[in-house]
Amino acid sequence: HHQSHAASAFYPSPFDEAAILTIDGVGEWATTTIGHGRGSEIKMLKELRFPHSLGLVYSAFTDYCGFRINSGEYKLMGLAPYGEPKYADAIRRELLDIKPDGSFWLNLDYFNFLRGTTMTNEKFHRLFGGPPRGPEEKIEQRHMAVARSIQLVTEEIMLLLTRHAREVTGLKNLCLAGGVALNCVANGRILKGKIFERIWIQPAAGDAVVALGAALAAWYAQEANPRVAVPTDSMQSSLLGPGFKDDEIETVLRSHNAVFQKLEKDTLLDFTVEILKTEKVIGWFQGRMELGPRVLGNRSILGDARSTKMQSVMNLKVKFRESFRPFAPIVRRERVADYFELDVESPYMLLVAPVKKELRREVSSEVKGLDQLKEIRSTLPAITHVDYSARIQTVEREGHPLLYDLLLRFEQATGCGVLVNTSFNVRGEPIVCTPDDAYRCFMNTEMDFLIMAASSSNEPRSRKDNWSAASRRRPIEMKLNLKDEPKEWRKSALPGALGLALVSSLLRWRHVLTDKTWLVILAALATVAAAALLRPRWFRGYHLLSMRLGFAISQFLGRVALILFFIFILTPVGLILRLAGKDALQLKPPRGAATYWQPARDCSPLDRLF
Numbered sequence: 001h002h003q004s005h006a007a008s009a010f011y012p013s014p015f016d017e018a019a020i021l022t023i024d025g026v027g028e029w030a031t032t033t034i035g036h037g038r039g040s041e042i043k044m045l046k047e048l049r050f051p052h053s054l055g056l057v058y059s060a061f062t063d064y065c066g067f068r069i070n071s072g073e074y075k076l077m078g079l080a081p082y083g084e085p086k087y088a089d090a091i092r093r094e095l096l097d098i099k100p101d102g103s104f105w106l107n108l109d110y111f112n113f114l115r116g117t118t119m120t121n122e123k124f125h126r127l128f129g130g131p132p133r134g135p136e137e138k139i140e141q142r143h144m145a146v147a148r149s150i151q152l153v154t155e156e157i158m159l160l161l162t163r164h165a166r167e168v169t170g171l172k173n174l175c176l177a178g179g180v181a182l183n184c185v186a187n188g189r190i191l192k193g194k195i196f197e198r199i200w201i202q203p204a205a206g207d208a209v210v211a212l213g214a215a216l217a218a219w220y221a222q223e224a225n226p227r228v229a230v231p232t233d234s235m236q237s238s239l240l241g242p243g244f245k246d247d248e249i250e251t252v253l254r255s256h257n258a259v260f261q262k263l264e265k266d267t268l269l270d271f272t273v274e275i276l277k278t279e280k281v282i283g284w285f286q287g288r289m290e291l292g293p294r295v296l297g298n299r300s301i302l303g304d305a306r307s308t309k310m311q312s313v314m315n316l317k318v319k320f321r322e323s324f325r326p327f328a329p330i331v332r333r334e335r336v337a338d339y340f341e342l343d344v345e346s347p348y349m350l351l352v353a354p355v356k357k358e359l360r361r362e363v364s365s366e367v368k369g370l371d372q373l374k375e376i377r378s379t380l381p382a383i384t385h386v387d388y389s390a391r392i393q394t395v396e397r398e399g400h401p402l403l404y405d406l407l408l409r410f411e412q413a414t415g416c417g418v419l420v421n422t423s424f425n426v427r428g429e430p431i432v433c434t435p436d437d438a439y440r441c442f443m444n445t446e447m448d449f450l451i452m453a454a455s456s457s458n459e460p461r462s463r464k465d466n467w468s469a470a471s472r473r474r475p476i477e478m479k480l481n482l483k484d485e486p487k488e489w490r491k492s493a494l495p496g497a498l499g500l501a502l503v504s505s506l507l508r509w510r511h512v513l514t515d516k517t518w519l520v521i522l523a524a525l526a527t528v529a530a531a532a533l534l535r536p537r538w539f540r541g542y543h544l545l546s547m548r549l550g551f552a553i554s555q556f557l558g559r560v561a562l563i564l565f566f567i568f569i570l571t572p573v574g575l576i577l578r579l580a581g582k583d584a585l586q587l588k589p590p591r592g593a594a595t596y597w598q599p600a601r602d603c604s605p606l607d608r609l610f
Contacts, residue, residue, distance in 0.1 A: 001027020001028050001030070001207075001210060002024075002027050002028075002030045002033045002044065002047070002178075003042070003213075004210035004211075004213035004214045005022040005024065005027070005033075005177040005178050005205075005210055005213055006022055006035050006037070006044065006175075006213070007042060007214070007216045007217040007220075007221075008177055008202050008204075008205075008210065008212050008213030009175035009177035009200070009201070009202040009213075010042055010175045011213075011216040011217075011220060011227065012202070012216070012233050012234040012235045013037075013173075013175050013229065013233055014198075014200060014229055014230060014231055014232055014233050015037070015198070015200065015229055016038070017036065017037060017171060017173070018037055018171055018173035019034065019036055019165045019168070019171045019173065019196070020033075020034070020035040020165075020174075020175045020177070021033070021034055021165045021174060021175070021176055021177075021181075022035075022176075022177045022178040023055065023161065023178040023179075023180035023181060024053075024178035024179040024180055024207065025053055025055035025056050025059065026050045026051075026053055026056065027210075029047075029049045029050050029601070030047040030050075030601075031048050031049060031051075031052060031053035031054070031056070032047065032048040032054065032161065033046065033047045033600060034046045034047075034161075034164065034165045034168055034169070034597075034600075035600070036169045039226075039227055040220040040221065040224070040225070040226065040227040041221070042217070042221070044600035045168060045169070046168065046597045047597070047598055047600045048103055048104070048596060048598070050585075051108065051111075051114055051585060051587075052104060052105055052106045052596065053106070054154065054157055054158075055178070055180050056111075056113065056119075057096070058076070058154055059073065059119065060111060060113070060119040060120050061146060061147070062076045063120065064125075064128065064132045064133070065079065065132075065133055065139075065146060065147055066132065066134055066135050066137060067135075068135070070179075073179075073182075073183075074182070074293075075322065076147050076150070076151070077147075077184075078324065078325045078385075079143070079144055079324055080144070080147040080148040080185075081148070081389070082144040082148075082324060082369055082370060082386055083141065083143075083144025083145040083146070084144075084145055084148060085148045085151075085152045086145050087127075087128060087146055087149035088148075088149040088152050088153055090127055091149055092153060094107060094110065094127060095110055095127075096153070096157075097589060097596075098156075098157060098160070099160075099594065099595050099596060101164040101595050101597065102157060102159075102161035102163070102164045103164075103595050104157060104596060105589040109123060110123050110124040110127065111124065114585070120132065128142070128146050130142065139324070139370065141369050151183075151185065154183060154186055155183075155186040158183070158186045158189070159186075159189060159190060159193055159195070162174065162190050162196070163195055164597075166195050166196060171196075172196060172198070173196060173197065173199075174190075174196040174199045174200070175201075175202070176190075176200070176201040176202065177201075177202040177205050177209070178206075179205060179207065181201055181202065181205040181350075182205050182293065182350070184349070184350045184352045184391050185389070187199070187201060187352070188353055188389075191344070191351055200233060201348065201350045202235075203235060203290075203291070203294060203296075203348035203349075203350065204238065204291045204292030204293065205292075206293065208292075209291070209292070212240075212291075232398075236399075237290075237296065237347065237398075237400065238290050238291045238296060238348060239287060239288040239289070239290060239291075239296075239298060239399070240290075240291040241288050241289025241290060241433065242289055242433065242434070243287055243288040243454075244434065244454065245454050246262075246454040248435060249435045250262075252434075256439055256443075258439060265405075268451065268453075269402075269405055269406055270409065272406060272449075272451060273406070273410050273413050273414075274413075275448065276302065276303070276419070277304065277410075279303070279304055279307045280303075280448035281301060281302075281303050281310075281313065281318055281446070281447045281448050281449075282302045282447065282449050282450075283300075283301055283438060283442045283447045283450040284297070284298075284300045284301065284302045284424070284451055285298070285299060285424065285435065285438040285450065285451065286298050286402055286403075286451075286452065286454075287402070287454075289431075290431075292348070294348060294350070294393075294423075295421065295422070295423040295424060296349065296393060296400070297330060297393070297400045297421060299423065299424040299431050299432055299433070300421050300423065300424055301319075301421075301422045301423070301424050301447065302419050302420060303327075303382060303419065304382065304416075304419065304420070305329055305380045305381075305382045305416065305418040305419055305420050306379065306416055307381070307382050308382075310327075310381075310420055311373075311381070311382050312373075313446075314327060314422060317445070317446040318426070318447055319426055320427045320445075326383070326391070327383050327421070327422050328349055328383065328391040328392065328393060328420070328421050329380065329383040329390050329391075329392055329393070329418045329419070329420065330393045330394075330403070330407065330418070330419050330420075331392065331393075331394060331407065331417055331418045332394070332396075332411075332417060333345050333347075333394040333395065333396045335411075336392065336394050338417070339355065339356060339359065339380065339417070339418055340353045340354065340356060340390060341353050341355075341356060342392060345394045346392045346393060346394045347393065347395075347396065347399065348393070349391055349392065349393040352389050352390065352391050352392070353389065353390065353392055354388050354390075355377075355378045355380065355384050355389070359379045360377060360378045360384075360388055361377055361379075363375040363376075380418055393421060402453055406419075424441060425441060426441060426445060429441070438450060438452065
């Protein structure tokens with residue numbers, strides 16, 4: 001798992017060699033790893049092991065504050081600036097034993113994820129002043145303080161981990177992956193700390209990207225293909241999803257009887273600028289879909305960052321989500337330093353930096369909690385969070401030509417080079433992918449306009465030097481989709497099954513099964529060969545019926561076997577280990593330990609996995 005995370009970060013990065021830090025919930029036994037990449041090779045060096053996981057701790061606090069695990073962590077991060085870190089000392093003292101090298105040990109007396117179906121327990125709840133918040137319950141000042149406290153401790157641990165990765169590897173570049181690497185506030189602190197000269201973060205750092213990481217590991221390590229690092233990165237602006245042509249978009253719009261018009265590029269850009277100037281909200285659908293949780297300008301909702309009402313309008317009338325959540329700015333790469341305290345590119349919206357001081361406005365320090373939303377904090381109020389920060393995306397013409405030109409024209413018309421960019425979806429729904437998705441989402445919200453451009457206007461740049469459309473291996477096709485099979489199989493399966501049962505009964509009655517087994521074997525082989533060559537409809541039906549029955553039986557027997565194995569083998573072994581004082585899951589820290597790092601376990605060679 002972490003080998004794939006590391007591959008997903010290092011191989012597309014612009015570095016010939018780099019330290020690799022992966023931090024997530026758990027994969028196999030590892031929760032955090034340090035490794036290094038050189039050329040086409042990745043070597044894992046150190047790891048922290050389950051259940052001691054920064055990702056699981058952050059998810060526990062996410063659940064405690066009333067947000068969904070594995071999708072609500074960014075809400076916790078957005079809520080944090082509204083509170084004070086008054087619980088940070090309690091977290092360091094009671095929940096985590098943190099070493100100077102970034103390694104840590106969880107006090108599992110406060111967590112329930114090893115013993116039950118919840119993340120936290122009553123002891124945890126008493127420590128933080130009350131029971132967990134329900135998903136729709138009011139957010140109290142206590143929840144804001146809890147969010148701020150765990151966010152602060154998370155940032156501190158990530159800084160320590162990053163420093164240790166530099167000490168261990170001695171390298172000047174860093175690649176980050178794993179779900180915790182999506183914590184862009186912590187990433188901003190790592191960048192500001194200047195621990196490494198350059199940092200590259202996998203834009204889809206969560207577990208979905210291990211599919212890409214496994215493919216890249218196979219391509220470079222298993223297939224021994226040479227790797228040539230390119231100056232920027234090889235993620236093709238993360239535009240790895242599907243794109244759609246003009247005729248496909250038009251067909252969808254006509255199927256909905258939509259009122260629309262087709263415009264040339266220059267007219268389209270001028271029209272978009274004019275409606276953005278009037279504080280309209282635009283659904284922006286163009287080119288290929290982005291891979292990852294951050295929209296990068298191809299499946300976006302856009303607005304004017306200067307608007308004082310844009311954040312509340314987008315949250316409540318378009319996104320139907322919590323009012324406290326901030327929005328991200330997009331700006332051309334060469335203009336980012338004019339608006340934000342950031343002097344490097346941030347193409348994947350994974351870095352948080354402050355708005356420049358000259359753009360800020362003084363606000364009352366007496367206002368607390370969600371009332372801070374009402375205050376105007378900068379000349380770009382729609383994208384300025386309550387702590388004057390912003391999660392920034394820089395745009396370059398090479399990756400996003402149409403969006404780049406839109407930003408340029410908007411600046412020429414208004415003097416402002418920043419727009420609001422948020423994901424094209426509503427609360428609880430995935431980001432739109434197809435033109436049909438986009439139209440339905442548009443019609444179910446209070447967006448003002450939907451602008452759709454064909455993928456030909458924004459194709460990913462070619463990477464023929466280190467990306468290939470075909471492998472030397474012949475792909476193995478495996479498909480069993482019963483829904484796609486003709487419905488006639490139901491008519492033919494039962495007679496086929498009864499027929500074979502009748503034949504086998506007759507053979508048994510004639511004692512052929514016992515006296516002349518070789519004839520039965522020969523007949524079976526002939527039947528299978530004939531079925532393979534002729535593929536008669538009745539045999540297909542019988543085969544599908546047997547597959548369904550076999551699947552159901554195997555599921556039942558498998559669960560029975562697992563239950564018996566758990567009750568009669570694992571449970572007694574676990575009890576014996578406990579009575580003998582053995583700590584199989586490392587629940588108690590080793591006495592006098594200066595570090596909790598352990599040598600990375602050797603990953604299975606890729607040829608063995610294949």
